[in-house]
Amino acid sequence: MLIRYGSFVCSLCVVSLLFGQGAPGAEKGALPLVYESGFEKGADDWQPTDSNAWKVKKTDQGNVYSQFKKNSKYKPPHRSPYNISLLKDVLVGDFELTARVLSTHPDYGHRDVCLFFGYQDPAHFYYVHLGKKADDHANQIFIVNAKPRTKISLKSTKGTNWDDKWHNVKIVRSVKDGKIEVFFDDMKKPVMIANDKTFTWGRIGLGSFDDTGDWDDVRLLGVKVKKPQR
Numbered sequence: 001m002l003i004r005y006g007s008f009v010c011s012l013c014v015v016s017l018l019f020g021q022g023a024p025g026a027e028k029g030a031l032p033l034v035y036e037s038g039f040e041k042g043a044d045d046w047q048p049t050d051s052n053a054w055k056v057k058k059t060d061q062g063n064v065y066s067q068f069k070k071n072s073k074y075k076p077p078h079r080s081p082y083n084i085s086l087l088k089d090v091l092v093g094d095f096e097l098t099a100r101v102l103s104t105h106p107d108y109g110h111r112d113v114c115l116f117f118g119y120q121d122p123a124h125f126y127y128v129h130l131g132k133k134a135d136d137h138a139n140q141i142f143i144v145n146a147k148p149r150t151k152i153s154l155k156s157t158k159g160t161n162w163d164d165k166w167h168n169v170k171i172v173r174s175v176k177d178g179k180i181e182v183f184f185d186d187m188k189k190p191v192m193i194a195n196d197k198t199f200t201w202g203r204i205g206l207g208s209f210d211d212t213g214d215w216d217d218v219r220l221l222g223v224k225v226k227k228p229q230r
Contacts, residue, residue, distance in 0.1 A: 031096055031221035035087060038217050039063040046206075048085040049074035057214065064214040067207055070105065077123050079148035081114050083212075086205040087220070092117075093201050095222030098170045098187075103162045105211035109133045111162045113213040115171055116205035118198075125202060126152075128171060128182050128192065129209060130160040141180055141194040152180075155193040160184060166216075175200040201225050 037045065039056055043065050048054040053069035065085070072082040101113050111132040119125035123146050131138035134156055141153040170183040172190075175197065182192035206215050 031094060031223065033219070034092060034095075034222045034224050035090060035220040036218070039065045039215075043085075045088055046085045047088050049083070049207075053083060054085055059214075061216075064102075064216045065206070065218075066104075066212075066214045068104070068212055070210060070212055072210075076144075078144055078146070080142075080144045081116075081127060081129075081207055081209040083114075083207040083210065084116060084205050085207055086116065086119060086203045090220070091201050091203060091225050091227055092173075092220070092222035093175045093225050094173060095204070095220060096170065096172050097204055097218075097220050097222075098168065099206065099218045100166050100216045101169055101206075102164075102166045102214040102216075103211070104213055105208075107132070107162065110138050110209070110211075112138065112160075112211050113169075113208045114206075115169065116203070116207065117171060117173060118200075118202035119205055120199060120202045124199065126180070126196070126199060127205075130162075130169070130182075130184065131209075132162050133159040139192075141182065141192050143196060143198060145198060152194045152196050153192050154195060155190070157191050160191075201228070 040063050043056050050072040053072045054067050056063050057066040067083050074082055103113055105111050109132055112129055114127050114129050116127045125144050128141050136151050139159050140151045140156050142149040143152050168185050170187055172181040178195045178197040180194040181190040184191045
C-alpha cells in the first residue's frame with residue numbers, strides 16, 4: 001500500500017495554455033506532483049456528478065472513496081458513463097495518474113470501473129473503460145466529443161480480469177504526440193494504447209459506467225494549466 005499524504009498542489013507548475021495547443025512537454029519521469037490523497041482527510045477536493053452516489057468509507061486499511069450506488073441520478077447529454085467524480089479546480093495537459101481500485105460490483109460480462117481525463121464539460125472528454133469482457137463498447141479508451149462515446153484505442157486486451165481484490169491502475173498522457181497509455185497492475189507494460197490530439201487539457205476523474213467501486217491512493221503528476229479563454 002502507498003503511504004498516504006494530504007492533498008498537495010504544486011503552485012510552481014502552473015502554466016498558461018492557448019486553446020487547441022498542448023502544454024509544454026516535460027521530460028519523461030520529470031512531471032511535477034500536482035495532487036496526492038489517500039482520502040484520510042475526506043474527499044472535499046472531488047466533485048461527483050451525483051453526490052448521493054459517493055462517500056468516504058472507513059475500512060480496516062483506512063479511508064477509501066466509495067462510489068457505492070449503481071443507479072446514479074446523473075444523466076449525461078450523450079451515451080457515456082453515469083458515475084463520475086472529478087478532481088476540483090485542477091486542469092492538466094501532460095500527466096501521469098495512478099490509483100488503487102477495488103471493483104465492488106457482482107461479476108458479469110461488463111463489470112467495470114472508469115477513469116476520466118481531458119474533461120472539459122459533460123460533452124467533451126476522454127475516458128478509459130476497464131471492463132470484464134472487451135468489445136467495441138467495453139474495455140477500451142473512448143472519446144466523447146458532442147456525440148455518443150467512440151472507441152479510439154489502437155490496442156486493448158480481451159478483458160480486465162476483475163475479482164474482489166485491489167488493483168493498481170495508471171494513465172500516461174502526452175499531448176504533443178497524442179499518446180495515451182493505460183496500465184493495469186503491471187506498471188511497465190500498457191494494456192491499452194490510443195493516439196488522439198482532440199483534447200489537450202482537462203480535468204481528471206474516477207468512477208464507472210454503471211457499476212460500483214472503491215478508490216484509494218490517488219496520485220497525479222502533470223503540467224498544470226489554466227483554462228483557455230474562448
